[in-house]
Amino acid sequence: MSVDSAVVRRIAHLSRIAVEDAEVERLRGELNAILAFVEELNAVDVSGVEPLTSVLPMNMKKRADVVNDGGIADAVLANAPEREDHFFVVPKVIE
Amino acid sequence: MSEPTHLTLAQARDALKARTLSASELTQAHVDAIERAGELNCFITKTPELALKAAKESDSRIARGEAGPLEGLPLGIKDLYCTGGVRTTAASRILDDFTPPYESTVSGNLFRDGAVMLGKLNLDEFAMGSSNETSAFGPVISPWRRKGANGIDSAKIVPGGSSGGSSSAVAARLCLGATATDTGGSIRQPAAFTGTVGIKPTYGRCSRWGIVAFASSLDQAGPITRTVRDAAIMLRSMAGHDPKDTTSVDAPVPDYEASIGASVKGKRIGIPKEYRLDGLSPEIAALWDQGVAWLKDAGAEIVEISLPHTRYALPAYYIIAPAEASSNLARYDGVRYGLREKGRDITDMYEKTRAKGFGAEVRRRVMIGTYVLSAGYYDAYYVRAQKIRSLIKRDFDLAFAAGVDAVLTPATPSPAFALGEKGSTDPVEMYLNDVFTVTVNMAGLPGLALPAGLSGNGLPLALQLIGRPFDEETLFALASAIEQAAPKINPPDPWWRDGATRP
Numbered sequence: 001m002s003v004d005s006a007v008v009r010r011i012a013h014l015s016r017i018a019v020e021d022a023e024v025e026r027l028r029g030e031l032n033a034i035l036a037f038v039e040e041l042n043a044v045d046v047s048g049v050e051p052l053t054s055v056l057p058m059n060m061k062k063r064a065d066v067v068n069d070g071g072i073a074d075a076v077l078a079n080a081p082e083r084e085d086h087f088f089v090v091p092k093v094i095e
Numbered sequence: 096m097s098e099p100t101h102l103t104l105a106q107a108r109d110a111l112k113a114r115t116l117s118a119s120e121l122t123q124a125h126v127d128a129i130e131r132a133g134e135l136n137c138f139i140t141k142t143p144e145l146a147l148k149a150a151k152e153s154d155s156r157i158a159r160g161e162a163g164p165l166e167g168l169p170l171g172i173k174d175l176y177c178t179g180g181v182r183t184t185a186a187s188r189i190l191d192d193f194t195p196p197y198e199s200t201v202s203g204n205l206f207r208d209g210a211v212m213l214g215k216l217n218l219d220e221f222a223m224g225s226s227n228e229t230s231a232f233g234p235v236i237s238p239w240r241r242k243g244a245n246g247i248d249s250a251k252i253v254p255g256g257s258s259g260g261s262s263s264a265v266a267a268r269l270c271l272g273a274t275a276t277d278t279g280g281s282i283r284q285p286a287a288f289t290g291t292v293g294i295k296p297t298y299g300r301c302s303r304w305g306i307v308a309f310a311s312s313l314d315q316a317g318p319i320t321r322t323v324r325d326a327a328i329m330l331r332s333m334a335g336h337d338p339k340d341t342t343s344v345d346a347p348v349p350d351y352e353a354s355i356g357a358s359v360k361g362k363r364i365g366i367p368k369e370y371r372l373d374g375l376s377p378e379i380a381a382l383w384d385q386g387v388a389w390l391k392d393a394g395a396e397i398v399e400i401s402l403p404h405t406r407y408a409l410p411a412y413y414i415i416a417p418a419e420a421s422s423n424l425a426r427y428d429g430v431r432y433g434l435r436e437k438g439r440d441i442t443d444m445y446e447k448t449r450a451k452g453f454g455a456e457v458r459r460r461v462m463i464g465t466y467v468l469s470a471g472y473y474d475a476y477y478v479r480a481q482k483i484r485s486l487i488k489r490d491f492d493l494a495f496a497a498g499v500d501a502v503l504t505p506a507t508p509s510p511a512f513a514l515g516e517k518g519s520t521d522p523v524e525m526y527l528n529d530v531f532t533v534t535v536n537m538a539g540l541p542g543l544a545l546p547a548g549l550s551g552n553g554l555p556l557a558l559q560l561i562g563r564p565f566d567e568e569t570l571f572a573l574a575s576a577i578e579q580a581a582p583k584i585n586p587p588d589p590w591w592r593d594g595a596t597r598p
Binding site: 001003007008011012013014015016017018019027030031033034035037038039040041042044046049050051052053054055056058060061063072075076078079080081082088090091092093 | 193194196299338341342344406411413414421425428429430431433434435438439440441442443444445446450453461462465466469476478479480481482483484486521522526538
């Protein structure tokens with residue numbers, strides 16, 4: 001499988017990464033080089049094989065369903081590029 | 096006594112314990128060495144004041160008889176580990192001036208045991224790279240240089256990646272040891288390139304909490320040091336259960352140092368025939384044969400094994416790792432921390448922020464990951480790669496079930512190369528560096544790289560040992576047997592001290 005420039009633009013948008021028109025052709029080449037590299041996986045017979053989701057035979061550990069942290073709004077907001085009181089500020093999303 | 100910076104971590108520990116050296120003297124010697132090594136660009140952030148203050152506190156704890164296992168030992172911390180109150184960048188512009196209000200569990204474990212932090216070490220951006228050339232803070236230079244027919248070649252050599260700041264700083268004697276992380280080879284390949292020792296422990300051995308995530312099912316923390324013993328000492332402090340990481344394993348941490356020098360008589364060592372790649376350099380093949388001979392001399396039994404899915408590990412990795420990365424890196428959106436670029440609306444703000452904040456390799460991997468996870472391609476790429484991952488793990492399971500205690504392979508297909516020499520036109524050329532290491536992450540196993548010789552052009556070459564899950568002790572025993580047998584490699588000449596230091 002290989003991608004064309006329309007697909008490159010679509011992937012970039014899904015990735016929320018702006019691309020300049022001039023970059024599209026180069027990206028198309030690079031992405032296709034990687035896709036060509038992974039092509040050989042199609043040669044493997046995977047029928048009846050379960051996908052590996054965890055390398056360790058372990059059950060998800062669960063903790064008690066209680067509040068164990070919090071009350072640190074200042075610390076949470078300390079690195080925000082824009083904040084107001086205890087809120088993150090973003091460009092307007094509702095007209 | 097030689098310069099304090101030339102002590103091994105174990106020697107420095109013993110000198111502090113014997114009070115023949117103080118933590119403040121030891122730390123000052125490293126601070127001075129770092130000041131003179133600006134040309135290597137190992138550090139993104141230096142913290143000499145914090146280090147000297149911590150060393151002073153270590154000296155008083157030593158005086159009071161309250162010393163921890165790593166008391167007063169100066170280390171470098173890869174800048175992928177969040178450090179409380181100290182800027183953490185992941186070598187990316189997108190994190191900007193991010194200063195974590197919390198400490199990663201693993202760095203916290205080291206400080207609990209008395210270690211002193213010298214600063215934050217450079218790396219490939221978000222740990223994506225094999226040469227440290229993708230860092231937004233410039234490439235790291237290896238202290239090693241090639242020898243040519245006309246003497247030393249001044250071409251700048253890469254320290255490997257992604258933990259290139261860690262490997263270069265340890266090799267150049269700027270710190271006694273360093274933390275690193277390994278997703279596809281990022282501890283072992285830089286260790287191999289710089290004549291240092293690196294271990295990626297079993298997945299789950301170290302907590303990933305507070306380490307900037309790349310590919311969560313593959314990432315593990317580990318140390319880079321100058322000796323096998325030093326790696327054992329550091330890993331013991333780094334490892335352990337952490338309730339904040341559900342994949343961290345609740346099992347006691349052994350005293351790994353006790354495995355140093357332990358007998359390896361009767362250990363069965365698997366030699367996987369699939370690692371003898373077409374076109375494997377004769378130099379690497381000879382090194383591997385030499386490693387086999389050393390282990391045989393130490394009493395180990397050598398058996399040929401087959402890991403038939405080896406060749407599929409790297410392509411499967413380049414689906415799984417970018418897929419997980421695209422998901423993990425979704426958090427960098429310019430809202431809660433890091434860089435923000437202004438946009439017409441919120442989507443435009445996200446897109447501009449991420450375009451400016453991520454470097455070319457990171458953008459490429461996020462896009463590949465997004466593609467293989469997108470509707471219509473998920474089964475063909477991602478699920479297929481996960482199935483192949485099962486087969487790769489099964490290869491190792493079968494070998495271990497047949498009685499193999501560890502596997503011996505080369506660590507890298509070549510010695511280090513010069514800056515700009517690889518991957519500039521085809522990203523896959525750079526990816527091939529990890530061909531011997533990536534299987535280990537896919538199977539979640541422990542892997543250790545250690546120096547075993549020099550190439551014809553005078554650069555370090557390394558072997559890799561792969562172990563059963565949670566059997567790091569056997570790796571340390573085998574590695575120390577190889578270390579004993581291998582020719583001693585002299586440290587590189589400190590050519591970088593001649594140049595003017597950069598501020």
